[in-house]
Amino acid sequence: MEETIFKRWSRELTIAGAIVLFLLPLIGIPGKTYITLTIAGLAMGMLLFLVASGVSIIFGLMDVLNFAHGALFAWGAYVGFTVFGYLMKWVEADSVLQNFAAFSLAIVAAMVVVALVGIVLERVIVRRVYGSHLFQILITFGATIVLVELIRVFWGPNDEVMTVPLTFSRNWDIMDVIINRYRVICIVVGLVVYGVIQLILKKTKLGMIVRAGVEDRDMVQAMGHNIFLLFTGVFAAGAALAALGGLAMSIFSLQVYPDMGGSFLLFAFIVVIIGGLGSITGSLVGALIVGLTYNYVAYLVPWAAAGANIMIMIIILLIRPTGLFSVGK
């Protein structure tokens, strides 16, 4: 009997379990702080989702583990930094409209530039090593070295301070709970990106081909679609998402530095291992888990923050080795 109950209610049980787990920190954290931390965690989770979704979909479709994603992330941050430099007046203006204009322009510029870098990367380097995981990792790792060094050449080797658009940095005060506006913006951006990706994947023909490619690459090719063009496109899209994540993150943490991609790539890997490689929803869930846990644990036991996520990853690997939402392969 027990088994059937678990089977019938498995979905609800999982959700209930997750909710209980995330209310658990309430024992140690006062309510208002909990809400602030939750919003910070959700914002961080959304930023992680932007990076992890790219890693995940590139792996799902192309079977390529892209270690250069962290460098693309840093490139996005630096391109945004440059745009902010040119639009300093708009960034520092006390007007929501001008701030948003500068923010959107920076996003567009970062995504376009990094997508181009991604196309070059895929065409010149990654294409040569399809099929061999080992060489993919090696070559994308080499690309990371080169891309990070290029950042040092173009923008200089030092840390730079990232300016936050003035109106973004203010707080809302709702019933004595302090909510930072920029965090809410991050959450909205993340949700919009998730919605757009899902729409493209589920409702358009292109998305159908991509999903089919994740299931069975050879068959898509046999049906007459140019899978290599698709690969380049998906790689560029993943790079653009990484750039968006990098820009958003650099505003979040108020700084840009050449090696910033490394630690984030690591978080992205933890996210995709938890969520399951190749699944967008998995990336979202994994990213939120990682973001929330990081913030709660960082508040309760500061030194254990980095370890907590790795512990979660290990536990999930033990229970479900292929991640929470695993795709076919």
Added chain:
Amino acid sequence: MAEATPVQIFHMEEKRRQYRSGGFFLKVGLLALFVLVPFLFPSFKTVDLAMQIIMFATLVASFDILLGYTGILSFGHGMFFGIGAYCVAFLVGKYGTPSYANLALGFVIAALVASVLAIVISFLSLRVKAIFFAMITLAIAELAIVLATKLSGFTGGEDGISLNMPGILAVSFSAGNFLGLEITGRILTYYFILLACLGLFLAMLRFTHSPLGRVLQAIRDNVERAEALGYKTFIFQAISITFGCVVAALVGGLYGMWVGYVNPESCLGVLSIMLAILLMCIIGGMGTLYGGIVGAAFFMITETFLPDLQHLAKDFFPSAVFLHNVLERWHLVLGVLFILVVIFFPKGIIGSVREFIDRRK
């Protein structure tokens, strides 16, 4: 006598040629060179350079057991190296007095910790896919750095730990002159480490040339086939990973002995140690063990003499701005070189040279 199998014939051929081939003399010559370095070039810089080359060659060879012989990429090799260094440092630096027993105990503990950790990581990641190993080791290596930095009460934090060597290995020890060279504790440490590295290298050669090593290569080339032949691939991969990681930890302990100081940045750093190992292994040539020597020598020599090269370029070619910039951004050049080697010479320097010689025959 029954007909010999192809493998047996190959072995017999190999044995007959072993002590006569040019390669053998090259290896002996190289060893002799390393033995004579303190006498030929007694300056601190060259002895230190030779020592670094020896230790990194052994470390890269142990990495090669994972990468070249098992086909598994680990980003945690630098971490195992650091664990070894820290274990020895704890025993003779922070928590114990410098004595031979403590030193030996440090190495034993290093090997134990490394083997347990390697087995745990293998069990976690290899169940799914070999590429998970790369991601998980990267995550755990980063965690190790964070822990070593944050738990400063236990590990000494960013400041690190200083090591003191016991008895004849101590810096202050002196045994008089020999052939015009003062035999100090440093020189004795040099020979001790040289001997230890030689032993580890021979052990690794034995490991890769054993039947076990052959199975590993079969798994690397075709996992499904090895599985179909009845080998439990998981067990073999776990054994190989554990062996490689234990060697790395031991080399880490030796490194701690030589440098006399460990801190998170110099011993655990993914970007410092791990990157160097990977570059040395790929450029030298993976799947050969000897590639490590070439890679380490190339890397260490350029790293040591790079400032000199930069000055030289500025003195002799003051107008060649491009050359200055190239030398200025040395890592960029290394990165490009790395990519080119992976694309065009996936066997590295040693592999390409061997191929060239084979083709000429």
